[in-house]
Amino acid sequence: MRLSHHSTLLLKLCCYLCLVFSISANATSYRAQWIIDSQKPLESRMKNTLWLAVISDEPIAASMVVEPIKVKHLFIEKAKSGPIYTTRVIDGLRKHVAQMKYDIYPAKAGEFALPATKVTLGKGEGASTIYADTQQFNVVAQPEKARGLIVTSSLTLSQKLSDIELIAGGAVSREVSMKVADLPGYLIAELPLSVTDSASSQSVTMANSVTSSASFRGIVTGKRESKLLYRFTVEGQYQLPQISVSWWDPNKQQVEYSVLPAVDVTVRAAPPLPMKQRVSFWLSSFVDVIQAYQQYLVVMFVAILLMFWQRRRLISLINLGLTQVKVAASLPLSQLLILTIKAVFCSKKKLPALYTCWSELLSKSLQLEARNLQSLFCYQISGSVKVQRRLLLGQMIHINWLFYYQGFQLQPLNPK
Numbered sequence: 001m002r003l004s005h006h007s008t009l010l011l012k013l014c015c016y017l018c019l020v021f022s023i024s025a026n027a028t029s030y031r032a033q034w035i036i037d038s039q040k041p042l043e044s045r046m047k048n049t050l051w052l053a054v055i056s057d058e059p060i061a062a063s064m065v066v067e068p069i070k071v072k073h074l075f076i077e078k079a080k081s082g083p084i085y086t087t088r089v090i091d092g093l094r095k096h097v098a099q100m101k102y103d104i105y106p107a108k109a110g111e112f113a114l115p116a117t118k119v120t121l122g123k124g125e126g127a128s129t130i131y132a133d134t135q136q137f138n139v140v141a142q143p144e145k146a147r148g149l150i151v152t153s154s155l156t157l158s159q160k161l162s163d164i165e166l167i168a169g170g171a172v173s174r175e176v177s178m179k180v181a182d183l184p185g186y187l188i189a190e191l192p193l194s195v196t197d198s199a200s201s202q203s204v205t206m207a208n209s210v211t212s213s214a215s216f217r218g219i220v221t222g223k224r225e226s227k228l229l230y231r232f233t234v235e236g237q238y239q240l241p242q243i244s245v246s247w248w249d250p251n252k253q254q255v256e257y258s259v260l261p262a263v264d265v266t267v268r269a270a271p272p273l274p275m276k277q278r279v280s281f282w283l284s285s286f287v288d289v290i291q292a293y294q295q296y297l298v299v300m301f302v303a304i305l306l307m308f309w310q311r312r313r314l315i316s317l318i319n320l321g322l323t324q325v326k327v328a329a330s331l332p333l334s335q336l337l338i339l340t341i342k343a344v345f346c347s348k349k350k351l352p353a354l355y356t357c358w359s360e361l362l363s364k365s366l367q368l369e370a371r372n373l374q375s376l377f378c379y380q381i382s383g384s385v386k387v388q389r390r391l392l393l394g395q396m397i398h399i400n401w402l403f404y405y406q407g408f409q410l411q412p413l414n415p416k
Contacts, residue, residue, distance in 0.1 A: 006239065019260060022271040023397065025057050025298065025380070027200050029057045029058065030054060030055070030056050030060075030121060030128065030129065030130050031054075031055050031056075031130060032052065032054050032055070032117070032119045032130050032132035032236040032367070033052075033053055033055070033127040033132055033133060033135075034050060034051070034052060034053075034054050034114055034117075034132055034133075034135035035050070035051040035052075035099070035178045036050055036133070036135075036137060037049065037052075041138065041139075041140045041248065042104075042137055042138070042139045042140070043139065043140055043142060043151075044106045044107070044108055044109045044139050044140065044141050045105070045106065045107065045108075045139075045142055045146075045151045046105065046107070046142075046151040046152070046182065046183075046250060047103050047104075047105060047220065048103070048106070048139075049103055049104075049184040049185065050102045050104060050114075050135075051099045051100065051101060051102070052066060052099070052100040052102060052119070052132060053097050053098070053099045053100075053298055054083075054099075054100075054119060054121070054130070055088075055090065055095050055096070055097050056094075056096045056097075056098075057095065057096070058096060058098050058123075059085075059161065060085065060097075060098045061208070062121040062122040063121070063122060063123060064083055064098060064100070064119060064120070064121060065119070065120040066078075066100060066117060066118070066119050066120075067117060067118040067119075068165060069114065069117060071104070071112060071113070071114060071116065071384055073106065073107040073110075073113060073152070074104055074105070074106055074107070074185070075104065075105040075107065075184070075187060076102055076103075076105075077100035077103040077104070077105070077184060077220070078100065078101075078102055078103050079100065079102070081101070082100075083098040083099060083100050084098070084101070085097070085098050086099070089148075093149050095339060103220065105183070105184070105187060105223070106211050108137060108139075108141075109139050109140055109141035109142075110138070111136065111137075111139075112136070112137060112138075112252060113134055113135065113136045113137075113141060114133050114134060114135040114136075114137075115134060116133060116134050117132040118130075119131070119132065120147055124246060131220075138401055139193045142248065142250075143248075144249065144256060145254075145403075146248035146250075146255075147257065148216075149246055149248040150180060150188070150189065150245075150247040150248065151183075151247070151248045151250055152180045152181060152182055152183055152247055152248075152249070152250075153179050153181050153249060153250065154179075154180070154181040154246045155179070155180050155181070155245065155256070155258050156175075156178075156179045156180065156258060157176065157177070157178055157243065157245060157258045157259070157260050158177045158260075158402070159176050159177070159243075159260050160174075161173070161174055161175075161178075161263060162174075164263060164264065164265045164266065165265075165266045165268070165272045166174070166232070166265070166267060166268070167267070167268050167271075168232060168234060168235045168267050168268065168269055168270045168271070169231075169232070169233060169270055170231070170232065170235060170267075171229045171230060171231040171232070171233070172229070172230045172232075172240065172265055173207075173228075173229055174222065174223070174227070174228040174229075174230065174240060174263075174267055175225065175226070175227050175228075175259065176179065176226045176227075176228065176260065177189060177224075177225050178191075178223065178224045178225075178242060178245065178258075179221055179222070179223050179249075180221070180222045180223075180224075180388050181219065181220075181221055182219070182220055182221075183215045183220070184211075184220060184222045185211030185212045185213045185223050185224055186211045186213075187222065187223075188222050188223075188224040189227070190206075190224075191206075191208060191226050191228075191245075192344075193242065202230055202231060202232045202233070202238060203227050203230075203231050203233075204228055204229065204230050204231075205231075206227070206228060207227040207229050208226075209224060209225070209226040209227070210225050211224050211225075212225075213221065215340065217264065226288060230265070232267045232269070233270075235267045235268055235269040235270075236267055237264065237265070237266060237267075237346045238264075238265040238266075238267060239262050239263065239264055240262060240263040240264075240265060240266065242259060242260055242261055242262040243259070244257055244258070244260075244310075245257070245258045245259075255271075263337045274326060275305035277320050307415070311398060326362055332361045332403070333400070333403060333404055334364075335361055336361055336400050336403060337355060337359060337400060339354055339358040339361075340358070340393070340396050340397060340400060342354060342410065343355075343358075343389075343392070343393060344393065345395065347383070348385050348386070348387050348389070351377070351385065351387050351389075351392070352377055352385060354372065355374075355377075355392075358370075359371070359394065361371075361401060362399065363403065363406065366403055366406075369399060369402075370399055372394050372395075373392060373396075376388045376391055376392050376395075
């Protein structure tokens with residue numbers, strides 16, 4: 001039976017509309033939502049698992065692309081294995097489900113919300129876009145004992161050492177590996193600062209520190225590898241300190257410790273350098289000193305040239321100064337002061353002779369007053385002398401002042 005031209009067009013139009021409605025029905029049958037499978041509350045600073053599920057009435061064959069998800073104080077890791085396809089009974093109906101796994105690591109406790117997430121199914125013009133609604137959840141804090149500690153079910157330490165017998169000036173390389181279960185490598189903290197404490201004859205530096213993560217059968221293991229360099233400058237016996245890392249086990253609800261033992265190191269004296277190398281070292285050190293103090297050396301050189309040019313004048317000024325010093329030292333007042341200073345440090349046996357020399361330099365009026373100081377000397381039968389030194393020095397200083405003051409007093413014009 002042949003169809004007319006109009007009947008053929010009508011049939012094609014019906015088929016096209018059926019195809020459009022079928023595609024539209026398939027597109028609207030998709031929906032996405034967040035699923036939290038865990039029966040216990042989510043905990044801070046440890047691994048928690050969420051699922052982004054795409055649900056459909058028909059098997060899901062189209063490729064899935066999920067936009068990146070960023071939430072403050074949440075570290076979100078998307079599983080690299082891709083979606084998991086399964087079927088579930090939802091509201092009494094069997095549905096096809098494609099689930100994307102996300103591991104989240106909350107940095108702190110509190111209430112969080114995952115944003116509306118865009119999911120693209122398929123590619124090209126036939127691609128469709130759906131959105132998962134916002135998902136809110138609470139994160140509980142770790143116990144007070146876990147504050148500041150890594151939260152994990154397993155933490156292991158291992159180390160590799162270079163040669164522990166070396167020459168002074170050398171270094172020991174210590175590679176420390178820290179493996180943490182259920183925690184990505186980039187979230188593992190550096191080694192405790194206490195391992196960098198050292199004596200003055202040794203120094204330690206962190207050469208480098210790298211992180212990595214590995215996943216096996218859904219279990220993530222993070223690793224931080226740190227390379228420490230211990231340098232020793234003096235020979236002797238040393239000990240690299242032990243490394244202890246404390247962490248919180250959420251299963252046992254207690255603090256655990258992972259320890260690397262201390263390592264003994266023997267440092268031998270460095271052999272002497274050949275003469276040629278020593279001379280080269282001295283020359284390079286001398287050049288470094290000249291370069292470091294170049295400006296000061298130039299000023300010193302110019303000053304020496306000026307002194308050499310004016311040497312005769314400088315010598316005459318020095319001689320003049322020495323002459324003035326000798327003249328000042330020969331004055332009675334200067335000699336009195338010098339003898340008074342000597343009286344502070346000389347022995348008691350020499351004090352009487354020093355006192356006699358001192359009193360002879362005084363004027364006649366002051367000599368009468370100085371004679372009263374003889375009562376401070378007590379001569380013993382054994383020949384020793386007892387002197388009240390403090391009183392004697394006080395009176396000598398007082399009389400020195402009077403001697404100095406006499407030079408400024410008016411003298412009588414016609415002394416008798």
